[in-house]
Amino acid sequence: MAPTDRIVTENTFHIRYAETDSMGITHHSNYIVFFEEARSHYSRERGASYADFERSGYWLTVVEVHARYIVPTRYAQRITARCWVDELKSRAVQFGYEIVDAESGQVCVTGYSKHICITHEGRVTKLPSEWFAAMHEDTTS
Amino acid sequence: MAPTDRIVTENTFHIRYAETDSMGITHHSNYIVFFEEARSHYSRERGASYADFERSGYWLTVVEVHARYIVPTRYAQRITARCWVDELKSRAVQFGYEIVDAESGQVCVTGYSKHICITHEGRVTKLPSEWFAAMHEDTTS
């Protein structure tokens, strides 16, 4: 469940037809993309856009991803993707996610992803201080 | 260019990171998905949702698609997908599309898709009358 003691962002969108499969439901690989879009949204909402982060020479490379599928979603369904910072270290961050039905709030998929901060040359490095500060605040507020 | 003599719907969203490629731009195949989402949005806006259409036993199967790429788009860019009915026949419909930068309005990609109305058994059939009426009105208003 999304934590109540930290900042959780939400973005809402429709399931696209291309995201469904022969089972008539959203293909499970797409939730990994929804997680990513949820953290893009998180960074925009928190005033620390990932596009700027990338332009300043950094990447948050993905080292692990996990998803648990509880209830399927379908074409045209409005879903809300929640994102928060699970854990923050000087060179790493873990995000948590919850995909819920936008109308009923029913939890459909949960997951997390772990990331390491690297330079565009591939060297592991500390998160830029303004990013660290923004995300640290989010987990202690 | 989007026609001025008929109903054009618009939906705006961000380019997802997963939609980019090694060139640093949105991969060209994703615009075909944006076209589809644009016609989903069109049908919702016009009160004739494609989800309902499908549930009532029909499909608008795609028989042709075309895209012209003018200006690339990038991760996190806000784009607006415009959709309208290009041509309407008793058993077929052609949609037109324009993908533009949401801020500047610059046209990035244009395209069209042709569809035939079939039953879930695969038989070509007439568009249901309420759908035909809604889309006919859109092209003559």
Add this chain to the structure above:
Amino acid sequence: MAPTDRIVTENTFHIRYAETDSMGITHHSNYIVFFEEARSHYSRERGASYADFERSGYWLTVVEVHARYIVPTRYAQRITARCWVDELKSRAVQFGYEIVDAESGQVCVTGYSKHICITHEGRVTKLPSEWFAAMHEDTTS
């Protein structure tokens, strides 16, 4: 690492350009699709094709997926996807995966997925006996 005491299948293919992202590497969500294709290949190789499984009224619905990203892969790289049965229960199965560079054998991504056997009506059910037998044999040979 792929286990040495059970049957491991391998299929080899090229990374497609559409599967890359702005970082110049394969987008992490695609490995979830490679895992799925690896288990499709596994079922074909083991004489129990998933297409037939589905046609006979069953689905192996995905309830959990996990991936660990070790070394990035790039456009046109030949990779080998290994798949095996991690754990087998009467109504559930867990597959393990390893994505390696086809030339050097370097391990790039590892993961697993958990599945439950359901009917097309959504009821949890036992794996069909011939499937259970085929996969049971694979984990005890």
Add this chain to the structure above:
Amino acid sequence: MAPTDRIVTENTFHIRYAETDSMGITHHSNYIVFFEEARSHYSRERGASYADFERSGYWLTVVEVHARYIVPTRYAQRITARCWVDELKSRAVQFGYEIVDAESGQVCVTGYSKHICITHEGRVTKLPSEWFAAMHEDTTS
């Protein structure tokens, strides 16, 4: 139909489950990716790999794509993607495609794509001479 007076390459693969949609068929956007993989295969077969082309500072940017859908394909179906050079100019090339059932040879989807040669700085430029020579030979043999 694939031309008989020039070099046509073929690569064969299975439809992936993730490539299907709620209609139970391959989602139409995936054929654009199959076209791309077909021209990757073409360039590899002709000894002028696109990966090398890119590394030497060029891109064949997509300016137009077209697909005609004739017969649907489904999960696990083996399909063959045919690719050839339709038209060659000093700064541009058009590829033709045919997606056929690998067993029966039935034509399922046809299409073409138009490309312009640009540098990584985005300037339109002539195709490198060895590429031009290789493709020119293919269209005149």
